[in-house]
Amino acid sequence: MNAGLLRRGALLIWTALVFAFIFAPIVSTIVFSFNADRFPSLPWGGFSLQWYEAIFADASVQRGLINSLIVAGATSVLATFLGFAAAYVDYRYRFFGKMAYTALVAMPPTVPVVILGVAMLTFEGRVGLSGTLTGVTVGHVVLAAPFAMALIRMRLADLDPGIERAAWNLGATPWATMTGVVMPFCLPAILASVFLTAAVSFDEFMIAWFVSGVNETLPVRVLAMLQGQVSPRINAIGAIVFIVSMTLVVVAQILIGRRLGRRSKEA
Amino acid sequence: MTGTKAGPMLEIDRVAKRYGDTVAVAEVSFNIEKGEFIALMGPSGCGKTTTLRMIAGLDTPSEGELRLWGRRINEDAPWERDAPLVWQNYALFPFLSVVKNVEFGLKQRGLPAAERRKKAMEWMERLGIAGFAERSVDQLSGGQRQRVALARALALEPDMLLLDEPLSALDPHLRVRMQSELVRLHRELGITFVCVTHSHSEAFAMADRVVIMSEGRVQQIGAPRAIYRRAANRFVAEFVGGNNLFAGKASRASSGSLRIDGPFGSALAPLPPDPAIGEGASVTLVVAADRIDIAATRTGTGNEIEARVVTMEVVGSSATVFLETAGGAELSVQRSLHQIEDTPLNPGQAVIARWSQDEGYFLPA
Amino acid sequence: MPDARSTQTRPLAAPVTSSARATRWRFAAFWGLPPLLWQFAFFVVPLGFLVAMTFWSVKSFRLTPDATLANWTFILNAGFFRNAYVYTFWLAGLTALLASVIAFPAAYTLAFRLKPATRRFLVFMLVVPFFTSYPVRIYSTQIFFSPQGIINAALHPFGLGPISVLNTPAGTVIGYLVLTLPLVVLLQTFALANVPRTLIEAAHNLGCGRLRTILTVIVPSARVGLIVAATFAFVLAFGDYVAPLYLGGSKPPTLSILIADQVKSGNHWPRASVVAVIMIATLIAVMTAMLALAYGRKGGKR
Numbered sequence: 017m018n019a020g021l022l023r024r025g026a027l028l029i030w031t032a033l034v035f036a037f038i039f040a041p042i043v044s045t046i047v048f049s050f051n052a053d054r055f056p057s058l059p060w061g062g063f064s065l066q067w068y069e070a071i072f073a074d075a076s077v078q079r080g081l082i083n084s085l086i087v088a089g090a091t092s093v094l095a096t097f098l099g100f101a102a103a104y105v106d107y108r109y110r111f112f113g114k115m116a117y118t119a120l121v122a123m124p125p126t127v128p129v130v131i132l133g134v135a136m137l138t139f140e141g142r143v144g145l146s147g148t149l150t151g152v153t154v155g156h157v158v159l160a161a162p163f164a165m166a167l168i169r170m171r172l173a174d175l176d177p178g179i180e181r182a183a184w185n186l187g188a189t190p191w192a193t194m195t196g197v198v199m200p201f202c203l204p205a206i207l208a209s210v211f212l213t214a215a216v217s218f219d220e221f222m223i224a225w226f227v228s229g230v231n232e233t234l235p236v237r238v239l240a241m242l243q244g245q246v247s248p249r250i251n252a253i254g255a256i257v258f259i260v261s262m263t264l265v266v267v268a269q270i271l272i273g274r275r276l277g278r279r280s281k282e283a
Numbered sequence: 284m285t286g287t288k289a290g291p292m293l294e295i296d297r298v299a300k301r302y303g304d305t306v307a308v309a310e311v312s313f314n315i316e317k318g319e320f321i322a323l324m325g326p327s328g329c330g331k332t333t334t335l336r337m338i339a340g341l342d343t344p345s346e347g348e349l350r351l352w353g354r355r356i357n358e359d360a361p362w363e364r365d366a367p368l369v370w371q372n373y374a375l376f377p378f379l380s381v382v383k384n385v386e387f388g389l390k391q392r393g394l395p396a397a398e399r400r401k402k403a404m405e406w407m408e409r410l411g412i413a414g415f416a417e418r419s420v421d422q423l424s425g426g427q428r429q430r431v432a433l434a435r436a437l438a439l440e441p442d443m444l445l446l447d448e449p450l451s452a453l454d455p456h457l458r459v460r461m462q463s464e465l466v467r468l469h470r471e472l473g474i475t476f477v478c479v480t481h482s483h484s485e486a487f488a489m490a491d492r493v494v495i496m497s498e499g500r501v502q503q504i505g506a507p508r509a510i511y512r513r514a515a516n517r518f519v520a521e522f523v524g525g526n527n528l529f530a531g532k533a534s535r536a537s538s539g540s541l542r543i544d545g546p547f548g549s550a551l552a553p554l555p556p557d558p559a560i561g562e563g564a565s566v567t568l569v570v571a572a573d574r575i576d577i578a579a580t581r582t583g584t585g586n587e588i589e590a591r592v593v594t595m596e597v598v599g600s601s602a603t604v605f606l607e608t609a610g611g612a613e614l615s616v617q618r619s620l621h622q623i624e625d626t627p628l629n630p631g632q633a634v635i636a637r638w639s640q641d642e643g644y645f646l647p648a
Numbered sequence: 649m650p651d652a653r654s655t656q657t658r659p660l661a662a663p664v665t666s667s668a669r670a671t672r673w674r675f676a677a678f679w680g681l682p683p684l685l686w687q688f689a690f691f692v693v694p695l696g697f698l699v700a701m702t703f704w705s706v707k708s709f710r711l712t713p714d715a716t717l718a719n720w721t722f723i724l725n726a727g728f729f730r731n732a733y734v735y736t737f738w739l740a741g742l743t744a745l746l747a748s749v750i751a752f753p754a755a756y757t758l759a760f761r762l763k764p765a766t767r768r769f770l771v772f773m774l775v776v777p778f779f780t781s782y783p784v785r786i787y788s789t790q791i792f793f794s795p796q797g798i799i800n801a802a803l804h805p806f807g808l809g810p811i812s813v814l815n816t817p818a819g820t821v822i823g824y825l826v827l828t829l830p831l832v833v834l835l836q837t838f839a840l841a842n843v844p845r846t847l848i849e850a851a852h853n854l855g856c857g858r859l860r861t862i863l864t865v866i867v868p869s870a871r872v873g874l875i876v877a878a879t880f881a882f883v884l885a886f887g888d889y890v891a892p893l894y895l896g897g898s899k900p901p902t903l904s905i906l907i908a909d910q911v912k913s914g915n916h917w918p919r920a921s922v923v924a925v926i927m928i929a930t931l932i933a934v935m936t937a938m939l940a941l942a943y944g945r946k947g948g949k950r
Contacts, residue, residue, distance in 0.1 A: 023858075027757045034754040035773070038830050041788035042780050044798075048791075102683035109676060121683050124691055128887020128931070130904040131698075131924045138701055138917055139694035158691045161683065190675040215779045222889060226911065238783050242894055254784030261779035269772065341849050361852035374850035378868040387864075388854035435854070 046258065049251035067252035077253065080237035084218055087149055087233055091156040092214035098157065099164020099209055104198065106165075107172040108180075122162045132159065133226035140227060147229030155223040160213035167212060167272075171205035172198075204271045211268040215261045290353065292317040292443070292475060293338065298347035299499075300333050307333040309499030310347070317442070320469045320476040322490035324483060326522070330499040331479045332447060338477060339445055340364045362391070366477075367436035368445040372452060373428045375420040381431055382407065382416040388439045406434040426457045437472070446478040450485055462488055483523050487511065495519050511571070517646055520569045527575070527614045529568040530648060533560060541645060543568050546610030550586035552643035565648035573617040574642040577604060578635045579626055585639045590614065592632045604628055606636060695928075701921040711917060723922040729906065736902040737930070739817060740886035743824040747832040747881040748874065750825070755836030756862070759843075771837060777830040786823055786890050790814065793822065793895075815897030823891025828881040835880065839873020840866065875942040882938075883931055903927055 049068070053061030071077045102121040106114070124132065136155045137146055145151035175198070183193040199206070221235030228236055234257060241250050291314035300308040308330040315321055323331040336342040337349060340361035349356050356364065367388060375384050382403055389399035407413040410430040415423060420431065429449065436444055449465065450458045466489050469476045480486050486493045487507035495502045495510065495518075502522075503515035514520035520528055531545025541554045543566055552568055560566050581587050590606035593613075602623060604616045616636060626634065705714040723729050758767050777785070792798050793813050803809035813819045843866055851865040867874065885891075889904040898905045903923055910920035 024761065027753055027761060031754040031757040034750060034829065034833060035770070037825070038774070038777060038833075040792065041785040041826060042777065044792070045780075045784055045788045048788075098683045098686055101679040105676075105680045105683070109680070117680075117684065120687050120692070124687070126883060126931075126935075127695075128883070128904065128927065130887050130889045130907055131927060132694075134907055134911055134917075134920055134924050135694035135698040136690075137911065138921065139690075139697045142697070154690050158687060161687070165683075190672060194675075219779055219781055221781070221783055235781055235783060238781060238787075239890075242783055242787055250784060250787050254781055254787070257781045257784065261781075262776065265775065265779045339853055341852065360857070361849070362855045362857050364853075366853075368850070368853045370846055370850060372846065374844070374846040376847060376850075376865060376868075378871070387851070387856075391855035391857075391860070439854070 042258065045251050045254040048248060049255040051248060051251075054248060067248045068256075071249050071252050071256075074249070076232070077234070077237055077249075080232050080234040081256075083149060083152075083228075083231055084234040087152050087156060087224070088214040088217040090149075090153045091160055091217035092210045094153070094157045095160035095213040095217075096164045096168075096206060096209045098161040099166075099213070100168050100202065100206060102161070102165045103169035103172055106169060107175070107177075118165075121165055124158050125162055129159070129220070129222035133223045136223055137226040146227055147231065149228075149231050151227045152224050152231070152233060153217075155227055156217040156220055159220065159223065160216040163216055164209040164213050167209045168202055168205045171202050175201050208268040208271040211264040211271070215264040215268070218264070219257065219261055291315060292352060294348075294350040294353075295334070295338075296348045296350065298334070298337060298344045298349060300330070300337060300342055301345045306499050308337075308344075311496070311499070311501055312347075313494055313501060313504055315443075315475060315477060318473050318475055319491045320466070320478070320489060322486035322493045323477070323479045323496060324481065324486040324493055325496035325502075327481060328498075329496040331481075331494075331496050334496070335368070335445055335447055335477065335479045338443075339366050339368050341368075365439070365441050366443045366445050367439050367441050368447060369429075369432045369436050369449050371448040373432040375428060375431055375435070377420055379420070380416070381412065381418050381420060381423070384420060384431055385434045385438050387435060392439070403434070403438055406438045407431075410434045410437075425452055425454070426461070429453065429461065433468075437468075441474065443475040443477060446476065448480055449478060450480070450482075458485075465489060487523075495522065497522070513644060514569060514646070517567055517648075520567075520646065525572050525617065527570045527572055529570070529612060529614075531566065531568065533562060533564050533566045533645070535562050540640065541566075543645070545612065547608045547612030547614065548588040548610065550588070550643060551640045552586075552645055553641060555645050557645070557647065559647045560645045567646045567648050568643050569646055570638055570643040572603065572615045575614070575616045575636050575638045577606075577616050577618060577623060577626055577628070578637060581635050582637070585637050586643070588614070588636045590634060590636055592628050592630055592634060594630060595628055606634065698921045699925055701918050702925055704918045706916055706918060709915065719918040719922045723919055723926070728901075729923065732901050732903050732906050733926070735817075735900055736886060736904075739820060739824065739892075739902070740882045743821055743828060743885040744878040744882040746821065747825055747828045748836070748878045751829060751832040751836050751877070752874075754833050755840050756866075758833070758837045759840035767837075767841075771834065774830045774834045774837075782827060783890050783894075785826055786894050789823060789826055790894055793819065814895060815899055817896060820892045820896030820902070823895040824881075824885040824888060827888055827891060828884050831884070832877045832881050835873060835877035836870075839870040839877065842873070843869040872942045875938050879935060879938040882934060886931060886934075887927065 050063050050065070051061050052064035052066065098121075102118065106118050111117075132155065136151070140146040140151045140154070145154060179197060180190075180193050183197050184190075188196060219235060221233075221239055224233045225236045225239055232240070234253065238250060238253055238257075241247060241253075293315040295311055295313050295315070298308060298311050299306075311330065311334055323334055325331050333342060337344050340356070340359055340363070344357055376387065379387065382400070385403040385407055386399045389402060394402070404413060404416065407416060407430075410433055412427055412430045412434060415427060415431075420428060423431065429452075446465075450461055453461060462485060465476070465478075469489075478486070478489065487510075490507060492504065493507055493510055494504050497518050503510055503519045510519065511523055511525070514523065514526065517528065520526045529543065529545055529547045529550070531543040531547070531549075534542045534544065536542040536551050539554055540551050541560070541562075542549060542551050550568060554560075588608060590608045593605040593607050595605070596603045597620065600621075601617060601619050604618065604623070606614050606616065608614070614636060628634070701711075702719050703715050703717070705712050705716050705718060758770055762770070793811075794800075795810055795812060795814075800810040803811065813822060847865055847869060848861055851861045856864060887904055888902075889908055892898060892902040892905055896902070901909070903926075907920045907923050907927075910916045910923070
């Protein structure tokens with residue numbers, strides 16, 4: 017009995033340490049963004065908003081934030097459309113080479129972003145996209161579409177394959193079935209995917225670092241600031257990025273959760 | 284397994300199991316004797332599987348005590364017990380070959396590789412699966428998997444084998460074969476079998492004794508024939524099937540017998556010792572369907588009820604005739620076909636259902 | 649779309665006309681082609697272009713299409729590349745191993761020892777780091793381990809330290825763990841939670857104690873998931889740029905630092921492409937090997 021308690025305690029302590037290791041950087045970022053001291057260490061130097069004031073006064077940070085929001089917005093719409101289309105094709109059709117098709121769409125996240133970044137840079141340099149926000153968006157859509165596909169495909173797995181045939185039987189064309197049956201059914205997943213892909217884009221720094229040129233996004237600005245000296249302003253930016261991303265993810269999570277809740281009520 | 288082995292092998296003493304607010308087993312007490320084939324039977328949710336899991340040590344009782352040869356085993360870890368279980372879905376290890384599955388328990392006991400292979404092969408031979416030794420378990424049919432699960436448990440040569448719904452995942456024709464094979468194994472091995480099942484036909488066909496459970500409590504314990512002949516309460520009478528239950532009011536007939544009047548008509552049966560059953564009480568009269576005769580006319584002996592034929596089902600050489608009385612009560616009669624070949628039994632036909640007064644017995648309503 | 653309306657009004661009993669077939673094809677193409685074209689144009693083509701560029705040359709700071717093997721021979725013979733390759737591979741492998749070992753007890757606790765509600769909450773928490781700026785997390789980690797940082801401040805009263813991991817391989821590995829540990833814990837938790845409970849109970853029932861059950865039943869049952877988790881850790885660490893730069897001080901440089909240096913300062917894109925292509929080939933080889941390990945060698949003959 018005592019050995020059991022000891023074993024259980026050891027497991028819980030180990031788990032707590034692992035979580036502490038994972039979350040200490042995140043928590044300290046937020047905590048020290050309000051620290052009055054320049055060098056972040058204990059004891060705390062007192063509460064202050066000076067680093068937030070500093071970054072909001074910094075034109076390059078402002079510019080970066082706006083650029084990031086533009087790219088994230090465009091990416092979320094495009095990636096969600098492509099992800100939905102690919103998920104629907106995977107759900108609906110059987111054809112030769114389907115494995116290759118889904119693999120092609122799903123593959124990009126398995127390629128290191130540093131390589132995607134170089135590839136994007138060399139390619140976009142040729143076609144005149146490098147250094148533009150469009151160029152960054154293109155890369156982010158490639159990276160984010162697989163997440164959209166996965167999310168929407170999971171939702172489609174719950175759609176009875178016979179339901180489309182039932183709609184045709186009632187006189188609906190494939191287009192009418194799509195807008196009247198399939199899309200409404202997928203709506204929670206589609207919205208969740210919009211938020212999730214926006215978050216993926218908003219946090220992506222490597223492709224953007226290679227491609228953005230002078231049009232820096234916020235994470236690229238952070239990378240640039242990291243190369244300089246220690247500055248609590250990075251914490252303030254980190255905290256803001258955290259709030260924005262987590263808002264997007266939590267909204268996505270709620271949309272997925274609501275779908276699960278509704279399903280369990282139906283059951 | 285040392286020390287004296289007098290008395291019951293396993294005592295289940297006022298055992299209860301609760302998960303939070305959910306009561307899986309309210310209170311259960313019974314003994315298991317060495318070498319018997321005992322079946323725990325009841326509808327789903329009656330607590331029979333939880334009871335079995337507590338015997339295996341997979342669940343710990345919330346209250347009460349389990350004693351093996353008189354020694355408390357509540358706190359013994361499952362791996363310290365000697366009660367291998369044949370799982371409902373077999374729970375074979377998919378990452379091990381068939382023979383490795385059978386060897387698994389022997390390996391835990393530290394048997395040398397050659398010895399455990401030999402022993403495993405012996406058991407697989409005995410159960411007719413030696414030819415699949417090197418196969419992966421997902422290549423086996425349901426019946427073969429069942430045998431692997433049995434071999435895996437029996438290879439440990441335990442004093443007690445636990446079986447959780449061993450036949451439920453099999454095809455009907457395999458089920459009957461496996462049923463007689465389990466009985467044969469039990470007889471040959473002479474060890475204790477504890478089998479959980481929801482099917483009364485399985486339990487009655489295989490077990491020496493049956494424990495009927497409902498809502499976490501034992502309803503009746505006894506030999507199949509005894510339970511069938513005299514149910515302890517209404518639940519058992521209905522659950523084991525083949526019984527007619529007539530509701531009505533009791534009134535005095537003569538010394539030693541009681542009269543019941545209800546929608547089915549009226550009948551006599553012996554007065555039971557139960558004080559709850561007496562003059563003026565609401566009671567239930569139970570009469571087994573195969574103890575009722577069916578005739579065209581009255582003879583004036585025993586209990587006779589007028590009824591009309593509703594329908595008749597014939598299975599093999601026996602028939603079940605469903606009747607309805609003028610009062611709207613239903614009754615079923617089981618006869619061999621040759622016993623009723625002279626009686627016209629078209630739907631709507633008026634007939635007499637007759638049984639001897641000793642065949643019925645009273646239960647509280 | 650106007651065509652769609654006209655088919656909608658056709659009699660239901662009508663045979664499948666050519667116009668109906670055309671509608672179906674148009675419909676399928678509308679959904680099937682955009683993802684295909686997009687990923688082809690902006691994923692396959694850039695990667696193909698990257699491969700092609702490995703054969704280009706740089707003449708007086710200008711990229712020139714060519715068919716030379718000079719970049720390959722240069723990189724493959726360069727000592728700095730070989731060192732970086734071995735170093736990166738070794739560090740990524742070490743990270744995969746460390747992350748797997750460190751994560752396992754935590755994943756085991758999440759999967760088997762906690763209430764479902766607690767597990768759901770912690771699993772959600774593990775998703776949070778993916779949406780928290782990774783460079784900022786590395787910056788934070790840098791502060792933690794800096795000479796005057798929290799770790800050393802905490803060690804000082806015990807007469808320990810100061811420890812200096814910054815600008816060492818250990819610093820890089822710590823950064824890799826910041827990157828990979830959440831994912832590894834998450835994937836291992838899913839893998840372990842999917843181990844059928846009855847298999848574990850069956851092992852117990854057959855006399856297998858707790859620790860032995862983990863080794864003989866739980867790990868083999870969850871093998872695919874555990875290997876996938878380790879593989880992801882390797883892939884992420886192998887390609888990471890931020891940790892080796894800011895925590896490892898790029899001493900020695902990893903492959904991703906070589907790429908970034910060649911592109912941003914050296915301006916020698918073809919050589920960077922060679923490194924990138926070798927990295928991809930390595931990752932494909934590692935993933936294939938790991939998948940073979942995960943799905944191969946099963947119990948019994950198949």
